[in-house]
Amino acid sequence: MAPLLSVQALDVAFQLPEGEFLALENISFHIYPNEVVGIVGESGCGKSLTSQAIMGILPGVASIKHGNISFQGCSLNDLSSREWQELRGNELTMIFQEPMTSLNPVLTIGRQIAEVLKKHTSLSKIERKQQVIKTMNEVGLPRAEALWKAYPHQLSGGMRQRVSIAMALISRPKLMIADEPTTALDVTIQSQILDLFQTIKQNHSTSLLFISHDLGVIQAVCDQVIVMYAGRIVEQGKVEKLISEPKHPYTQSLIQSIPDATKRGQRLYTIPGTVPHLQERQVGCPFSNRCTYKLKQCETSFPDTYEFDDGHTVACHLFAKEGDGN
């Protein structure tokens, strides 16, 4: 089966006054139809930047330096702005983290959702409204008729996030990108929204790229997981496999830091140190200064990617076979 989205050897650089810095390096992954792929990593790992590169909404100082992103077999790199407009909101949609600010405060909910249909379909005003009400019901927004005329400030955070999901879902996209869709919500709402994603996964033939810093959340919705660290992919594989047999020391630490019932009463594991800043990244493996298994070569070269069964890959010197290490 051909992948829906292919990211190949993607490098994204930031032009800063101090010079040019690679924020994403050699990012490659695929998303197949109906697949839910998660990207996990701490803040500053390049998760959101990856999603922005796919949507073509990189901030002004960032640009694609190398590599290719293709969607349904077409390269997105040289799309004209008109072609982008056709694609965005239609076959490729996105949900953002901040439900408080991602909706326009002075426009009604109904108008903001219906706008997607106005742009991408030739439905009449009445048909659009019917479609919006249907989608609002589907994402669990009660009293859709009344909410049609409401403004964002009248809704709770969870409801606003449902509105964002309705906006992203209404055009029946091929791929939805959800950038930390549950992070800003409190825990009970978070689990309701995760349930909603599960329902969407079952009822729609849409692929989903789900970005989160929380491996627990990723585990709940994703088929495939990509672990990112300091702008690199360090491990990817099937979610069960990656959780049960994590290879990379960073993935292992992330799993150790998920709270669960068996760890009750114990001090929760935290990874010492922080992600190196963009300007502070050095040669070698960026995780080496936080890694308990650090080898000599970790400081001098970034490891190759080693493949295990079932497409499980890891970029770590620990897995170098004899003879091909430095």
Add this chain to the structure above:
Amino acid sequence: MRYYLYKFSMFGITLVMVSLIIFFVFQLLPGNPAQIILGLDADEQQVRHLEQELGLDKPAIERYIDWIAGVFQGDLGESLRYQLPVSEVLADRIPVTTSIAILATVLTVVIGIPLGILIARTDGKIISVFLSMITQLGISIPSFWFGFMLILLFSVTLNWVTSFEYVSWSDDFFGALRSHFLPSLSIAISNIAIVIRYLRNTILDQRKMDYVRTATCKGLSERAVLYGHVLKNALIPVITIMGLITADTLGGSIIIENVFALPGLGSLLIQSITSRDFPLVQSMVLYIAVIVLVINFTVDLLYKLIDPRIRQKG
């Protein structure tokens, strides 16, 4: 309903406070209106006599109460200098200033808002630096200079408009339009520059907001995002500025009225202060205060119209 009741009682209190303050400040000014009317040569007897005639011999408090009681009955008193009812003096002047203010406000909105949008759209290009410099000049140069330049251009060089004669609307509509246009434009130029700069900045600020990213991800063009999403948010603070500008022009501009020889409120205010024409000054200050309050109230209503968050709180 309670909101409007509250607003109107606040109106009343503010107006009484304003009239009290201006009355007592005025008492501190040296100079006797009777003396000014009669000239320095007049003898004490004559001055006394005129003072008595004008009611100036009564204590200040009594005069204030007399005047404010009159105001409540719709009588603003009599001008000391013109020896005419204040309402009549004002009725001559207010239409002049008001039509200039309205025309200037219309020009400001009609020219300032599209240009502000245009300049925001060119942001990042060389031309935007150039346009910013022009608006900076527009703000820095005083309006009377524009007045002189416009007279020089339109009436001296091009001979299109014969300035310096005031034509009222009832006499000749197009003639009046012509005589109002240049003063309105010279007042409007710096206001236009202010609106352009302000709108440009708020548009650029709004463009960084998350909802803009959401709108872009719906597939909307940059144009559709600007007109459908950004503009309504960006206009909210511009309304405040427009309110201040409009209230300011409705009070009359002394300099522009002098440049164009217009019988407006600005020149009247100066004359009535120099002649210590207390009832006239007091009434004009009251008029200006009413205008400011009405404009502020209108701005509030516009806010409610455009911003649902405020609508709910009210």
